Amino acid sequence: MLQYMVRIWDYYLREHPNATRLPAVIPLVVHHDRRRWTGPTQLRDLVQLDPDTAEAAREFLPEFRFLLDDLARIDEQALRRRPLTPPVRVTLLLLKIAAGNPRLAEDLQPWVEELREVLARPGGLDEFTPMLRYIEVVGEAPAEQVHKLISQLGPQAEEAYMTTAEMLRAEGEARGEARGRAEGEARGRAAMLVELLTPKFGPIPPDVSHAFYTASPEQLREWAARALTAETLDQVLDPS
Structure with missing residues (x-):
């Protein structure tokens, strides 16, 4: 701090x-x-x-x-008594109860009026949308239960929920595709390293091959650079 x-x-x-x-x-x-x-x-x-x-x-x-x-x-009643704006009060509530909570939709039901107050403020949708994102990212309540809760707040809130859920799905798919490409490239580099070293040092031991296929791209590049001048396989893995 x-x-x-x-x-x-x-x-x-x-x-x-x-x-x-x-x-x-x-x-x-x-x-x-x-x-x-x-x-x-x-x-x-x-x-x-x-x-x-x-x-x-x-x-x-x-x-x-x-x-x-x-x-x-502090309990929820003490939180309700604090002289806070609705967005701050609901944000603190979510920080308190949301993470890893499979009952989050049920636990938020008594706070529906506070959620409505957030939406009713000028610019309230802009304050409400990050809350939805936090609920979706850290909570573990079934999607249909969260959807049912948000639908009580009106069409504007439901539309924001559907948009947020779709954006998170798209982001997840993009991360999955990027991770898949990165893993594919790493496997390709590992295979090339095995092909490069086998004629020089003979069959690569299984534990070394496993190390190649589980290594980071940076480590693979380092090993490949050493392979050009190394006289033994040990010198590729550990030049010291």
């Missing part, structure tokens, strides 16, 4: 080289793991000093702590 803040200030100073003061940055961590936060929230607790020395050096140690919003420690 401290690194993030320093980067913000570095960027600010590059953009404002004559500045003599820094803008205020209030650090806030929103923790949305299922387990409660157990780590420190101030830098001093990470410095390796015995308690007496730490106390004696207190004024010389950097004073830095961040605000922590541990969603694992």
Whole structure:
């Protein structure tokens, strides 16, 4: 968190080289793991000093702590009582309950009115669409249940859901095709490497062949370059 803040200030100073003061940055961590936060929230607790020395050096140690919003420690009713805008409240709810949740559509049912409030705001559809994407990407509820939930919000929400689902399917297919091409190219490079080395060193042992076919493209290129001058198969795999 401290690194993030320093980067913000570095960027600010590059953009404002004559500045003599820094803008205020209030650090806030929103923790949305299922387990409660157990780590420190101030830098001093990470410095390796015995308690007496730490106390004696207190004024010389950097004073830095961040605000922590541990969603694992609050229930949904407490979240409802927070003075937040509907998009922020629903976003925090999704961070709390969505990931890996097969009952997400059912758990969101009591929040239908809040979802409607998001849509009713000026520009609400632009705020609602990323929520749909998050639900689809991290949740594990059956698609028909999510569709049924969203359809309660009206045709605009249902159209956004169908568009989002179609885009995610297209992205998944594109990633699959790209991965397939990359895997095919890697297998081709591995086969060429086996063909190159077999006349020089004889039949390639099964474990070495397996290493070729499971290696990254970068590793295959490195081995191929060594194959030109290597005198043994071991020198191809490990020149040291």
